[in-house]
Amino acid sequence: MSKFDHExxxxxxxxxxxxxVIVAIHSTVLGQAVGGCRVWHYGDWHEALTDALRVSAGMTAKCAVAGLANGGGKTVVALPNGMRLDAAQRRNLLHDVADVIESLDGAYxxxxxxGTTPVDMAVIGDRTRHVFCRPQEQGGSGDSSPHTAAGTLAALRATRRHLHGASKLQGCRLAVVGLGGVGEKLARMLAAEGAQLQVSDIDQAKRVLADQLGAAWIDPDEALTQDVDILVPAALGGILTQQIIPRLRCAAITGPANNQLATPEVAELLHQRGILWVPDYVAGAGGVIHALTVELHGGTRDEAAARILQIENTVHTLLATAASAGITPAQAALESVQHRIKT
Structure with a gap:
């Protein structure tokens, strides 16, 4: 982040x-700022603050490209390394988070x-109404991961179409890096589409899933450099570094992991190598679209599902615009965000 531009x-x-408890509000130009509550281990609170600033700015871009009437924000709680919360400590922490959010008078x-779940959102909801993705049985939109996976699948179809002229993923070679809540669901969807899958996760127990799907298991240290059509980052961010770019052997990168680029300059390095990169905040917008449409904006689940499917058209248009203008998809997406926020 080259400058401080948060509200x-x-x-x-x-x-x-x-x-x-850190809450960063990047922008409310389009509407209420929204963002996830991350409870994670950091070396110190400065690292947590950097995370909050970076991801909240990404949320502004995600909402703008998705056509949502919201801006970006983020909650981050810095747990000391090695700390584990018992049930009482967790509830106390979540109520602390709720009180900070409530003090912002609806701005976020x-x-x-x-590090948090829909059940945790219900606990936060004890003390503030400014929360989403609560369990469905409590009136919320529930787990967002299936919808993030569905949106990423739509983005992958557009990427495949740009590469090979057809959106069907049957026979497409993909490496899914990270088999958490979103990655596992996405891998299952891709297997059902007939994709040739390679999968990886730091949790070796996930090899069982690889066997179930008929996918090749790849060691995490080698996952990013597989010879595939599309690399699918689905874990934590920062994995695309200047050092890894020369070793990549994929034609494109499209995945739901947030903040995939270690630095903004990496987008240009990928472009120079002829590797197509679909911005993560575009590919991974499905969960946000569903939650905000259903829970904050009063739309139906069918309306949310239709908007998620539109990610395919969004990515197709973005890639076509970038190719026509001779710029990176990252730059094309940024120009789209800036245009929407200014208008």
Whole structure:
């Protein structure tokens, strides 16, 4: 991040948990800022703040490209390395988070992210109404991961169409890196489409899933450099570094992992190598589209599903625009975001 352009950042020590609760609001130009609540281990709170600033800016872009009337925000709680929360500590922490969000007078709403669940959102909802992705049985939109996976599948179809002229994924060679909540669901969808799958995860127990899907298991250290049509990052971000770019052997990269680029310059390096990169905030927007359409904007699940399928057209248009203008898809997406926010 080259400059500070956030509207508001709050850092508050939770009176119950004693832990730093960070809420970064990047933009409310299009509407209420939204972003996940990440409870994760960091070396110190400065690292957590950097994470919050980066991801909240990405959420602004994700909402803008998806056509949502929302801006970007983020909640991050920095857990000391090695700390594990028991049930009482977790509830205290979530109530601390809720109180910070409530103090912002509706400028920001939060949902689940790394380290939190829809059930946690219900606990936050005890003390603020500015929360989404609560369990369906409690009136919420539920787990967003199936919808993120569905949106990524739509983005992959558009990528395949750009590469080979047809959107069918049957026979397409893909490497899915990360088999968490979204990655596993996406891998299952791709297997059902007849894709030639390679999968990887730091959890060796996930090899069982590879066997179930008839996919090749790849060691995590080698997953990014497989000879495939499309690389699908589906774990944590920052994996596309200047050092890894010369070793890549894929034609394109399209996946749901947030903040895949270690630095913005990596997008140009990928372009120079002729590797197509679909911005993560475009490919991974399905979960946000579903949750906000259903829970914050009062739409139906069918309306949300239709909007998620539109990600294929969004990516197709983005790639066509970039190719026509001779620019990277990252630059084309950024110009689209800037145009929407300014108008």
């Amino acid at each position: 508001r950042v709050v850092i508050h020590t939770g009176p119950r948990s004693g832990l730093p 709403a939060t949902g689940p992210d790394v």
